[in-house]
Amino acid sequence: MSFPERVVVVGFGPVAARFIDVLEPSVVSGALQLTVIGSEADAAYNRVLVADVGVGRTSPSAIGLSDADHLASLGAEVLLGTGVRRIDRARRQVLLEDGAVRPYDRLVLATGARPVIPYLAGLNPDPLHPTLPDGVTALRDLADARVLRAVVERRGDVVILGGGILGLEAALAAAEEGARVTVVHHGDYPLARNIDDGGGLVLASALRSLGVRLVSGAKAVGLEQSGGGAFTGLRLDDGRLVSGDLLVLSCGVRPRVELAEGAGLPVSSGILVDHSLRAHHDEHIYAIGDCAEVRCASPSCGNCSGNTAPSGLIGPGWKQAEWLAESFAADLAGASSGAQRYVEAALPPVLMLKARGLDAVVAGEVSADPWAAHEDGTAVALWADPQQGSYAKMVTRNGVLQGLVCVGMPRAGAELVLLFESGAVLPPDRSSLLRLDGAEASASSASSVTDPAAVVCRCAGVSRGSIEQAAVVGCSSVAEVSASTRAGTGCGGCHADIRTIIEQHFQQPASV
Ligand SMILES: Cc1cc2nc3c(=O)[nH]c(=O)nc-3n(C[C@H](O)[C@H](O)[C@H](O)COP(=O)(O)OP(=O)(O)OC[C@H]3O[C@@H](n4cnc5c(N)ncnc54)[C@H](O)[C@@H]3O)c2cc1C
Numbered sequence: 001m002s003f004p005e006r007v008v009v010v011g012f013g014p015v016a017a018r019f020i021d022v023l024e025p026s027v028v029s030g031a032l033q034l035t036v037i038g039s040e041a042d043a044a045y046n047r048v049l050v051a052d053v054g055v056g057r058t059s060p061s062a063i064g065l066s067d068a069d070h071l072a073s074l075g076a077e078v079l080l081g082t083g084v085r086r087i088d089r090a091r092r093q094v095l096l097e098d099g100a101v102r103p104y105d106r107l108v109l110a111t112g113a114r115p116v117i118p119y120l121a122g123l124n125p126d127p128l129h130p131t132l133p134d135g136v137t138a139l140r141d142l143a144d145a146r147v148l149r150a151v152v153e154r155r156g157d158v159v160i161l162g163g164g165i166l167g168l169e170a171a172l173a174a175a176e177e178g179a180r181v182t183v184v185h186h187g188d189y190p191l192a193r194n195i196d197d198g199g200g201l202v203l204a205s206a207l208r209s210l211g212v213r214l215v216s217g218a219k220a221v222g223l224e225q226s227g228g229g230a231f232t233g234l235r236l237d238d239g240r241l242v243s244g245d246l247l248v249l250s251c252g253v254r255p256r257v258e259l260a261e262g263a264g265l266p267v268s269s270g271i272l273v274d275h276s277l278r279a280h281h282d283e284h285i286y287a288i289g290d291c292a293e294v295r296c297a298s299p300s301c302g303n304c305s306g307n308t309a310p311s312g313l314i315g316p317g318w319k320q321a322e323w324l325a326e327s328f329a330a331d332l333a334g335a336s337s338g339a340q341r342y343v344e345a346a347l348p349p350v351l352m353l354k355a356r357g358l359d360a361v362v363a364g365e366v367s368a369d370p371w372a373a374h375e376d377g378t379a380v381a382l383w384a385d386p387q388q389g390s391y392a393k394m395v396t397r398n399g400v401l402q403g404l405v406c407v408g409m410p411r412a413g414a415e416l417v418l419l420f421e422s423g424a425v426l427p428p429d430r431s432s433l434l435r436l437d438g439a440e441a442s443a444s445s446a447s448s449v450t451d452p453a454a455v456v457c458r459c460a461g462v463s464r465g466s467i468e469q470a471a472v473v474g475c476s477s478v479a480e481v482s483a484s485t486r487a488g489t490g491c492g493g494c495h496a497d498i499r500t501i502i503e504q505h506f507q508q509p510a511s512v
Helices: 014-028 047-054 068-073 142-153 165-176 197-209 258-262 314-332 410-422 431-437 464-472 478-485 495-506
Strands: 005-010 032-038 077-080 084-088 093-096 101-103 106-109 113-115 157-161 180-184 212-215 220-225 231-236 241-243 246-249 253-255 271-273 285-287 292-294 350-355 358-364 378-385 390-397 400-407 455-457
Touching: 005 014, 005 101, 014 032, 014 314, 047 142, 047 165, 068 077, 084 258, 142 157, 142 165, 142 246, 157 165, 157 231, 157 241, 165 180, 165 197, 165 212, 165 350, 197 212, 197 358, 197 378, 197 390, 197 400, 231 246, 271 285, 292 314, 350 410, 358 410, 390 410, 390 431, 400 410, 410 431, 410 495, 455 464, 455 495, 464 478, 464 495, 478 495
Parallel strands: 005 032, 005 106, 032 077, 106 285, 157 180, 157 246, 180 212, 271 292
Antiparallel strands: 084 093, 093 101, 113 253, 220 231, 231 241, 350 358, 358 400, 378 390, 390 400
C-alpha cells in the first residue's frame, strides 16, 4: 500500500455519494487520496426523485447530493462525464474511456444498475450500449428527466411501458402535471405480479380516475416511427397501436456488472462481494449499491442461503456505503478489529406507491383466498369500497400478519406495514385498523406500534426511536429531523410518519 492510500471510486450515484460523505474526514486529514469517476455529467443526485424532475416538481439542483467543487477543494479528484473502461487488476489501475489511467490501492465499484431495454422492433438491442431513438427514454438519469420534462411541459402524450411501481409513479405524476398518459402493461391490472385481484382492480380504477389510461393484457412488439426515426407509437401484438409523443420504458433494471466481469471477478445477478463488501478473490476491490450482491463463499452461511440479488433499492446501498466507509476509516486509523461483518438487514420487501392522491402498499403473501377453510391458522380480512378507491386485505397466520394490500388508505397502510415488519399480532377487531383513515380519526391518531426499533424511513434505515430522540433534542419539523437523522432523505414516502411522530412529541401540528 502507498501512503496516502489511493482509493478510487467508480460511479458517482447516490451510493457513492454517501460513501464519500462518510469518508470525508479521512480525505481532509490526508490519510487517503480519493478519486471519484462518474460517467454522468452531473455529480451525484437523488436518483429516486428523477421522475419529480421530469414532471417539473423539483429541479436538478434541489436533488443534488454531492458538490464536486467542494470535494475538489478538499483535495479529492473528481472526474465527471468520464467512464471507466477496464480494470487492470495485475497493475492495480483503472483505464478510463479517454485513455487515462488511475492507480488504486482500493477500488470501490458503485456502478449501479441500468434500465432493462425490452426487445422491440425499432429499439437497439445492444444492452450495454443502448441507443434509444428520439422520443424514447428509460427515466433513469437527469438527461432522461429533461426529455420527459419537455413533453410534460407541452402537455403531450406520454406512453409508459411497464405496470410496475416506478412506471405508475411516473404516470401519476405526469398526469397530474397535465400530460396525457397511457400505461401499457402485461397483466389484467398494474402490479399484477405482486397484488391480489381485488387490490389490482381497485388500483386500476383509482389510476383511471386520476387520468391515467391503462392498456392491460398487452404485449408490445415494436415502435412506430416518423420518417426521421422519432417515436410516434407503440405497436401491440394484436395489431393495436398506442400513439404518443414519448415512450417511457419502465421494464426494470439490471445491475451493471460488466466492468467487474471483464476483470475476471465473479458475478451473479450483481458483483459478488463477501461480508466485508470485498469482491471474491480480490482483496483490493469492493462493490456497493445497486451493482453489489452480498453473498459470501461459505455454503453454510445462513445470511447467504436465500435470494441475494441486489434489491435495486437505495436503502441497502446507503447502509453498505456507510459500513464500508467506516471500515476504511477504521483501517486507516489502525482501529479495525477485522472481525466486523456487513450483513444485509432482514426487512421483508414492501412495495409502496408514492404518488399524490393515491397510496398503495403491498407486502408479503397476499394471494390467500378469504373464503377457503385454511388449516394452518391462515385467516383473511378484507375491506373493499371500489367507488371510493379503497381496499384492504390482511392475511394473517395465527394472528400475525403474513401479507397485506392497502389501496387508498394511507394511514391503515402505514400501520399495517409497521405491524408486518414487527411481526406483531393484529388486534382481534381488524376494522380498528381501517378506522385510522376514517373521518373521525385525528391527524395524529396514535400508531399501535410504538416499538422504538420499528423502521420508519426505509431508505435511510432510521428507526422510530431515532426520530423521537431528534424531537426530544428540539427538531420540530420534517426538514430538521432529516438534517439530524437522514430520515426522509430518500424517496420521501415517510414524511407523513415523521410528521406524526413529531406531532405526538410536541402535541401540535409540525411544519414541513
Ligand atoms: C425513477 C426512479 C425512482 C426510484 N425510486 C426509488 C424508491 O422509491 N425507493 C428506492 O429505494 N429506490 C428507488 N429507486 C432506485 C434507486 O435510485 C437506486 O437504488 C439508487 O440510485 C442506487 O444507487 P447507486 O449509486 O448504487 O447506483 P446508480 O444510482 O445507478 O448510480 C451509478 C452511477 O455509476 C455510473 N457508472 C456506471 N458505470 C460506470 C463506469 N464504468 N464508469 C463511470 N461511471 C459509471 C452511472 O452512470 C451512475 O451515475 C428509483 C430509481 C429511479 C430511476
